[in-house]
Amino acid sequence: MNDINAISSDTRTIRRLDVETPLGGVHLAGFVQKPDHRSVILGILSEYVGEPVxxxxxVESxxxxxxxFPKLDFDVNWTHSDGYCVVxxxxxxSLGMRIGVDLERYSPRRLHLAERFFSTDEADLIKSLMVSTEGSAEQGDERAAEQEFFRLWCRKESFYKCVGGEFFEGTLRRNMLKNPVHLDASDRSVHFVDLDGSAVGAPMKAALCLAVSRL
Structure with missing residues (x-):
């Protein structure tokens, strides 16, 4: 990973990070979302290709x-959480590489969703992190469970944004503990790069995940 010096655009600081994945390099840029995150994204892409985007x-439907972006010869994806955006x-x-990215602010109030929606192995792992050897919950254990929950949640979101399909019916319950994750009835695999939101300047405690796959 190569942390590039922050630059300013549209009066907002843009924090850049280059990430090497098993399928090639990916550029990340983080910035405050409001008032218009799309204009900043278009500016970043225009700067990168050397012509207006x-x-x-x-194209959306x-x-x-x-x-x-049919005119571009690379994939683009973005995410935002709690007022911060990452593209x-x-x-x-690199058109043959599909990208998904997700940023999620930590919140212990969401930990109960693991037992309801995650795979059995994932839910058991998070539950085990919340319970100490004496059988009672401790602050340190809850933080570890929170970090693991959002690491997996970000993997699920970035996986879905990378390969598509059904999120609630398919992706959410899929076991994301392994890396890479192989797609069913396909030679394709999805590779994850787990990061901390601070790597791209997120001002809050947050998990960040980048997913890549071949088309």
Whole structure:
């Protein structure tokens, strides 16, 4: 990973990070979301390709809500949490690599969702982190469980944004403890890079995950 000096754009500081994945390099840029995160993303992409990238270049539909840039020769994806946005995009000429990224602010109030929605192995792991050897919950254990919960949640979100499909019916219950995760009935695999939100300047405690796969 290569942490590039922060720069300013549209009066907002942009924190950049280059990440090497098993499938190639990915660029990350984090910044305050409001008032208009898309204008900042378009500015970042324009700077990268050396020509204007505008809102007219974004293709979206009700059937496929994932934003696409047909004019670009690399994939783009972004995420936001608690007012902070992170955009991820590939190297020039890397159209064969699909990218998903997710940022999630830590919150202990969501830990109960693991038992309800996660795979059995994932839920058991989080539960084991919350219970000490004496059988009572401790602050340190809860922090460890919280970090593991959001590491897995970010993997699920970035996985879904990377390969598509059904989130609640398929991705959410899929076991994400392994890395990479192999897709069913396919030679494709999804590789994860688990990060901390502070790596791209997030002002709150948050988990960040980058997922990549070959088309």
């Amino acid at each position: 505008t809102a007219a270049d974004i 009700k059937e496929d809500t994932r934003p696409k 991820a995009f590939g190297e020039r000429g």
